[in-house]
Amino acid sequence: MEIDPLIFRLSIFILSIFVGYYVVWSVTPSLHTPLMSVTNAISSVIIVGAIIAGLSGDPQSVFNKSSIFGFLAIALAAINIFGGFLVTQRMLAMYKKKKKEKK
Amino acid sequence: MISANLSAIFYLVSGVLFILALRGLSSPETSRQGNLFGIFGMIIAVTVTFLSIGSFSSGFIFVIIFIVAGGSIGAFIAYRIPMTAMPELVAGFHSLVGLAAVFVAISAFLNPIAFNLGLPGNIKLGSLIEMSIGAAVGAITFSGSVIAFLKLQGIMSGSPITFKGQHPLNAIILISIIILIYLLCSTQSSNFFWILLFVSFLIGFLLIIPIGGADMPVVISMLNSYSGWAAAGIGFTLENTALIITGALVGSSGAILSYIMCKGMNRSFFNVIMGGFGATDDTSSKSSKEQRPVKSGNADDAAFLMKNASSVIIVPGYGMAVAQAQHALREMVDTLKKNDIKVSYAIHPVAGRMPGHMNVLLAEANVPYDEVFELEEINNDFANADVAFVIGANDVTNPVAKTDPQSPIYGMPVLDVEKCKSVLFVKRSLSPGYAGIDNDLFYKENTLMLFADAKKMTEDITKNL
Numbered sequence: 142m143e144i145d146p147l148i149f150r151l152s153i154f155i156l157s158i159f160v161g162y163y164v165v166w167s168v169t170p171s172l173h174t175p176l177m178s179v180t181n182a183i184s185s186v187i188i189v190g191a192i193i194a195g196l197s198g199d200p201q202s203v204f205n206k207s208s209i210f211g212f213l214a215i216a217l218a219a220i221n222i223f224g225g226f227l228v229t230q231r232m233l234a235m236y237k238k239k240k241k242e243k244k
Numbered sequence: 245m246i247s248a249n250l251s252a253i254f255y256l257v258s259g260v261l262f263i264l265a266l267r268g269l270s271s272p273e274t275s276r277q278g279n280l281f282g283i284f285g286m287i288i289a290v291t292v293t294f295l296s297i298g299s300f301s302s303g304f305i306f307v308i309i310f311i312v313a314g315g316s317i318g319a320f321i322a323y324r325i326p327m328t329a330m331p332e333l334v335a336g337f338h339s340l341v342g343l344a345a346v347f348v349a350i351s352a353f354l355n356p357i358a359f360n361l362g363l364p365g366n367i368k369l370g371s372l373i374e375m376s377i378g379a380a381v382g383a384i385t386f387s388g389s390v391i392a393f394l395k396l397q398g399i400m401s402g403s404p405i406t407f408k409g410q411h412p413l414n415a416i417i418l419i420s421i422i423i424l425i426y427l428l429c430s431t432q433s434s435n436f437f438w439i440l441l442f443v444s445f446l447i448g449f450l451l452i453i454p455i456g457g458a459d460m461p462v463v464i465s466m467l468n469s470y471s472g473w474a475a476a477g478i479g480f481t482l483e484n485t486a487l488i489i490t491g492a493l494v495g496s497s498g499a500i501l502s503y504i505m506c507k508g509m510n511r512s513f514f515n516v517i518m519g520g521f522g523a524t525d526d527t528s529s530k531s532s533k534e535q536r537p538v539k540s541g542n543a544d545d546a547a548f549l550m551k552n553a554s555s556v557i558i559v560p561g562y563g564m565a566v567a568q569a570q571h572a573l574r575e576m577v578d579t580l581k582k583n584d585i586k587v588s589y590a591i592h593p594v595a596g597r598m599p600g601h602m603n604v605l606l607a608e609a610n611v612p613y614d615e616v617f618e619l620e621e622i623n624n625d626f627a628n629a630d631v632a633f634v635i636g637a638n639d640v641t642n643p644v645a646k647t648d649p650q651s652p653i654y655g656m657p658v659l660d661v662e663k664c665k666s667v668l669f670v671k672r673s674l675s676p677g678y679a680g681i682d683n684d685l686f687y688k689e690n691t692l693m694l695f696a697d698a699k700k701m702t703e704d705i706t707k708n709l
Contacts, residue, residue: 147370150480150488157492160263165497168269170593170618171607173501173600174330175279176269177468180494181337183262183282184475187344188311189255189293190359190482194351195310196303197358203303207355212310214347217340219314220321225337226283227322232330233279235607236272238614 175232182225188218246295252485254292259489261285266493272613289486327608328565331464331597335393338467342385342448345474346441349379352481353437359482365432371481376425376437378477380444385470387448392463395452396597402457410454411518417447455516458562458639460597461505462516469498501599508593508619510645510656538674538686540693543704546668549692551709553630555586557622559659560602561595563636563671567698570609573635576706577611583709588625589616590659592640623660632664634685635698638671642683651681667691670701 168176194211198204204212261281268278294304325333352359352375353367361371394400421443428436455463476491506513550556558577564570577587589611595602606616626632634641641661644651661667662685669691676682685691694701 146483147480150483150485153485154476154480154488154492157259157263157489158496161266161493161496162500164263164266164493165500168266169271170504171591171600171603171613171616172269172272172275173504174334174598174604175275175600176266176497177334177464177501177599178330178337179265179269179279179282180468180472180497181334181341183265183286183490184341184471184494185344186258186262186286186289186486186490187341187348187475187478189289189484189487190348190352190478191344192290192293192307193297193359193482194348194355195307196297196301197351197355198303203301203306205355207351207358208303210347210351210354212306214344214351215307215310216314217344217347219311220318221337221340221344222286222318223315224318224322224333226279226286227319228325228330228333229279229282230276231322232327232604232607233272233275235327235604235610236275236613237607237610238272238612 172233172236175229178225178229178232182222182229185218185221185225188215188222191215191218246292246298248296251292251296254288255484255486256489258285258289258292258486261288262486262490262493266497285486327604328568330604331460331601332393332396334598335389335396335464335467338464338471339386339389339393341471342382342387342389342467342474345382345471345478346379346386348478349375349382349481350441353379353434361481367432369429372429372432373425374477374480376428376440378474378481379437380421380425380440381470381477382474383441383444384448384451385467385474387445388452388463388470389448389467391449391452392460392467395457396460402460404456405453410450414447414450417443417450421447451517454518457597458594459509459516461594461599461601462502462509462513464598465498465501465505466517467498469495469502472496472498505594505599508657510653536687538693539691540695541668542694543696543701544708545692546694546701547705547708549666549668550580550585550631550633550705551583553585553665555588555625555629556580556631556633557626557629557664558587558589559632559634559637559641559661560589560591560606561635561637561640562597562601563638563698565596565601565605565636567636569635569699569702570605570611572699572702572706574606574609574611576702576709579706579709587615588622590619590622590626591616592619592637592659593657595637595640619657619659626660627663630665632661632667634661634667634669634671635702636670638676638683639681641685642681644681644684647684653681661685662688662690665690668694670694670696670698672697 472494479487
């Protein structure tokens, strides 16, 4: 009997939860805000699904009932991807160590 | 056009890069590199999707247009947003992830052929279950985040909104969601799909309205977690590894943050979600304790105390964010340091409106991160410090949490501010904090209350130093 591919995806999912668990516990508390903004950005990888949805129409009519939702999702996810990564970058750039030479 | 196997491998690579992005955040030095890993992972995922679809039809141009449009809005917001508004921004971003998940699910439901899920009206059972879970969680994330955003932005009152029968109503709705998913799967009728979405939007709204302003750290973390589970649900539908890995990462990340926040308040997750904290015994505590004497001072007194100190610990809280006092505070600290006074910052886990909120504000004001300490790291130092400068924090310094088992915040870890030789407490009035209870610290012998706006007071002290 063959194993349903769903089981493999489920395995990846469960193992990723554990990876996430250990990785996130090692995040220093002072970076919890950047952690939230970066998880925001990466969860917008849902844009992958949105692109498939957007391109689901036939070449003659790009827009149909289903692809419109795809395009809207693309725009929303793009806001998040650019906004999320850039604001994280902006925040992280502010975390500086004490300048020793000044004292 | 690349093969399905090859694209699956690339999706796996981008999933691994996302793990490295979070791994980088274990220290500020590696964090910037981590963020680049994340960006790189995203570029790979998007590129592979284009390549796997292959046909660069006219629709492709529209995809680019929508990415550029959304991307410019995102970039514009990212550069313009003040650091004090970070909680609102994150809540807003969560709502977008949720809504995007809903839209992708709708699109897949209307046109399952494009996603290889079967025919309309006859979608594969497994896919339909995954899709409806993704859509429902996405919808809850969306409406919940919108409420959190409105509360944080101050458009909606931060106080808990409760009504009779709230919990039974929520329970009924949650059960009905499960029933609707069952009906949807057994009948494949689109009516059930739309009702499911509507009910999920409704429950997201109802779940967040009873939760008050200072519990927002838990709410934001929780919604962060939901947005991850929604993404994972869609990932299962699309059979996409990158999405599954990311969803799991984000889901567990948000869950851990909620746990840390709840622990910081010594409340169970369930207790926070049920909401309405502090709304109950507000009146009794206010009336009974109003007459107790307090010592109040001005900027001159505060400056005098600090000038004669050899070490000062700063305790910032949400009030500092509201007054935008972080820059003025840094200037004051600079002056103190010139006088060879040792200064450090003590941050309570739930200070502010989201995890790490205070750290970001201090970083913005150019405070080096190695002067900023967490509760456990610094709590023993209060006994040896000369002055504690409490600016905008309240409940997290209340000694009642250690002494009075009757108090609603009893058992919550607090900063041992009262052990300092003297305490300077910047506050606009004597009103109780979020928990609705009086702070015993106000009435201690060694406490000097500075009644003023946090920013103005800090500036005045600097002038007097």
